[in-house]
Amino acid sequence: MDRGKWFILITGLIIGAIAVVLVKLGNPPNMGFCIACFERDIAGALGLHRAGVVQYMRPEIIGIVLGALLTSLFAGEFRSRGGSATLVRFIMGMFMMIGALVFLGCPLRDVLRMAGGDYNAVVGLLGFICGVGGGVWFLRRGFNLGRAEESHSKLGGYVLPVIVAILLFILLKGTIFNPEAGGPLFFSKEGPGSMTAPILISLAAGLLVGFLAQRTRLCLSGGIRDFILMRDNYLLIGFIGIFLGALVLNIAFGFFKTGFSGQPIAHSMHIWNFLGLFLVGLTATLLGGCPLRQLILSGEGDTDAAAVVLGMIIGAAVCHNFMLAASAAKAAAPGVAAVAGGPGIYGQIACVAGIVVMAIIGWSFREE
Amino acid sequence: MEKVDVRGLSCPLPVIKTKKAMDQGASEILVVGSTAVSLENISRLAQTRAYQVNIKKADKNDWEIELVK
Numbered sequence: 001m002d003r004g005k006w007f008i009l010i011t012g013l014i015i016g017a018i019a020v021v022l023v024k025l026g027n028p029p030n031m032g033f034c035i036a037c038f039e040r041d042i043a044g045a046l047g048l049h050r051a052g053v054v055q056y057m058r059p060e061i062i063g064i065v066l067g068a069l070l071t072s073l074f075a076g077e078f079r080s081r082g083g084s085a086t087l088v089r090f091i092m093g094m095f096m097m098i099g100a101l102v103f104l105g106c107p108l109r110d111v112l113r114m115a116g117g118d119y120n121a122v123v124g125l126l127g128f129i130c131g132v133g134g135g136v137w138f139l140r141r142g143f144n145l146g147r148a149e150e151s152h153s154k155l156g157g158y159v160l161p162v163i164v165a166i167l168l169f170i171l172l173k174g175t176i177f178n179p180e181a182g183g184p185l186f187f188s189k190e191g192p193g194s195m196t197a198p199i200l201i202s203l204a205a206g207l208l209v210g211f212l213a214q215r216t217r218l219c220l221s222g223g224i225r226d227f228i229l230m231r232d233n234y235l236l237i238g239f240i241g242i243f244l245g246a247l248v249l250n251i252a253f254g255f256f257k258t259g260f261s262g263q264p265i266a267h268s269m270h271i272w273n274f275l276g277l278f279l280v281g282l283t284a285t286l287l288g289g290c291p292l293r294q295l296i297l298s299g300e301g302d303t304d305a306a307a308v309v310l311g312m313i314i315g316a317a318v319c320h321n322f323m324l325a326a327s328a329a330k331a332a333a334p335g336v337a338a339v340a341g342g343p344g345i346y347g348q349i350a351c352v353a354g355i356v357v358m359a360i361i362g363w364s365f366r367e368e
Numbered sequence: 369m370e371k372v373d374v375r376g377l378s379c380p381l382p383v384i385k386t387k388k389a390m391d392q393g394a395s396e397i398l399v400v401g402s403t404a405v406s407l408e409n410i411s412r413l414a415q416t417r418a419y420q421v422n423i424k425k426a427d428k429n430d431w432e433i434e435l436v437k
Contacts, residue, residue, distance in 0.1 A: 077404050079429055084378060139384060147376030150402065150429075217405050225380060230387065232412065288378030304378075 005237050008216040012241020015212065018205050019112050019242075020249035022060070025197035029255070029264030030116040032246075033060060033209065034109035035291035036100035036280075037265075039309070040316035040325075041193050042167075045185045048317035051325075053191025057171045059199050061295065062164040063206015064213070068299025069161045071214040080157030082303030085145040088361060089304050092283050093311025094318060095354035096291065099279030101316065101325035102272050102343045102351045103127075104265055106291045107220035107284070110277060111239065113266065115246035117258035120266050120273050127274035128281040132224040135285020138362035139229070143286065145365055148304055157301025160309065171199065192265060210299060219293040221284035267329045267341030272348065276326070279354045286362055324350045369434075370394040374410070375402040382406035383413050386435075390417055397435040404428040410435075 001009075019032025031037055037054075044055030072078040100106045103124050105113060110128060113121035135143075151157070170184055177183050188194040196202070212218070216238060223235035250256040260268045267273070284290045287308060289297065294312075297305030319325040329341030343351065370389045374382035382401055389397050390413075397419075401407055407428065414421050414435050425432035 075404075076428065079402075081376070084376065139380065144381055145378065148378070149376060217408070219379070222379060229380060230383070230413065230416075232416070234412065288380070 005234060008218060008234060008238040009241045011212040011216045011218060012238040012243075013245035015209055015218075016112070016115065016242040016245025016247070017249050018209065020246050020253060020255065022197045022202065022205055023255065024253055025201060026195055027197045027202075028192040028195040030113045030118060031105070031109055031192065031265060032112060033205075034105050034112070035061070035295060036097055036106035036312065036316070037104075037109060037192070039291070039312050040097070040101065040319070043313045043316040044193060044320070045187065047183060047186050048313070049320035051320040052193075053188050054193040054320070055186045055188045056193045056196055057167055057185050059168065059171065059203040060206040060209070062168045063203045063208075064210040064292070064295045065161055065164045065299045066168075067207035067210020068214040068296040069210075070207075071211045072300040075214075078154075078157060078301045080151040080154045080301040080303065081148045082151070082156060082307075083146075084148040084304050085365070086304050086307045088145065089287060090307040090311035092287055092358070092361065093294070093308035094315030095357060096280055096283040096287070096308070097312040097315030098319055098324055098347075098350050098354050099276045099283065100291070101276075101319045102347050103276030103280070104267065104326050104328060107277070107280060108242070108290070108292055111220065111242045112246050113263070115243050116250050116263070117256050118263040118266055119258065119260045120263060120268055120270075123270045123273040124277040127276065127278035128221075129224055130274075131278035131281025131283075132221050132285045133228055134278070134282045135221075135362070136225055136228050138286060138366070142366040142368070143362055144367045145286070148302070154301070156303050159303070160298045160306040168203070210296065213292060213296050214300065217293075219289045221281055221290040222293065224281070225285050261329065262331065263329075265328045267326055269326075269342035272326065272343050272351065275351050275355070276343075279351055279358065282355065282358045282362075286358060319347075322346060369396040369398050371398045371400070373400050374406055375400060377406070379405065380409070383409045386410050386413060390419070390435075395437040398424075398432065399435065400432045402430055407431050407433070
C-alpha cells in the first residue's frame, strides 16, 4: 500500500474512533457523527421544524466546514466557484435528506451503525451500494450537471463558512432574543437532540475531521463508486477504516450489540432502510459526493456544494414538518406502548418520488 | 494529440472523460483541469493504465498534464 492509502486508512480509523468517543461523551448512540442527523438538528435549532426532540446547533458540522476552510486556505486549494446546475443541486440535497431520514442516517452513520452491530444498517448498505450503482449507470451514459466556473471574487466561497461561524458565535454566547418563546436557537430538552458532547470537544472533533477529510478527499459514496467504475479502492479504504475504528472502540466501551431489534435510533422496515439509502447513494453519486464530502467542498469555496448543504437543511425541515421522517423503533415501557418505527405513508411516497426525480434528472442531464 | 478539458467538472467526471480517451486507444492525451483533486485522481488512473504523466503546468488550480503511453 502506498503512502496515500495508509493516510486515508488512518484517517478513517481516527474518524471512526472520534465518533465513538463523542457518543461516550454524550452524543446519541451510534451517532457520534451523522451529517444528515446533525444538519437536521441544526434545522430544528433554527426553528425551521418543530420536532422538539431533534433541535441542537451541532458544533461538529460547524467544525467540519471551518476545518475544511482553514485547511484549503493553507493548502492553496480554496477557490470560490459555482454555477453547475445550482438550483438542481439544491433540490437534490433536499431529496438526499429525505432518503437519509427514511433510513435514519447518512452513509457515515450507516457505517457507524454497522460498527455498533446494527444489522438494519447492513440492509441500508446494500441499498446504498445499489443506489451508487444506479448513479454510475447514469454517469456511464454521459450524465453531467455542467461545469462550475471560478468566480473573480472570493466572497461567494466565504458565504457558508461565515454563516456557520455566526451560528457558532450565537451558540457560544448563548444569547436569547425572546425569553418566553426561546430563540434564535432552540434546544431539545429530551430525545436525541438533548444528547450532546461538550461544545468545545464537539467543535474540536469537527475541525479535525474537516482537516483530515479535506486532505484525503474522503467520500463514502465515492468509495463505492470508484470501485464499481474502475476498481480503484483508495476511497473505499477510508470507508473500511471508519468501520474498523468505530468497531474496536464500540467493543472496548461495551456499546457493541448485534441484532435487528433494540438498536438505538433505528427501525427494522427493511424495504425502507434499503430504499432510503438507495436514494442517498443515487443522489450522492449524481452530485459527485456524499453528505460529508459536500460539507468539505462547501468549506473549500464550492458554492454548488453549499447549495446542497442548504438543500439538506431545508429538506430536513420539510421532512419533520410534513411527517416524512421515519420514527425510531422503541420497546414498550411502563405506561408507554411499543413503537414499531419506520417511515409513515408520506415518507414512503416521498422516498419513491425522490428516486423517480433522481432518475429523471439522471436521464435529462446526459451530454450528447 | 487528444485533448480532454475537465475544468470545473465535479467528481468523477474528470476521470471518466480521461478514461474514455484512453479506452479509445489514445496514446498521447493532453488534460487540462482546475482542481487538485482531479489532478490526483487522473494521475492515479494514469498510473494504473501505465501512462507516463508529464506535468506541463503545475498550478494546482489551473494545471495541464500530458499522458503518454
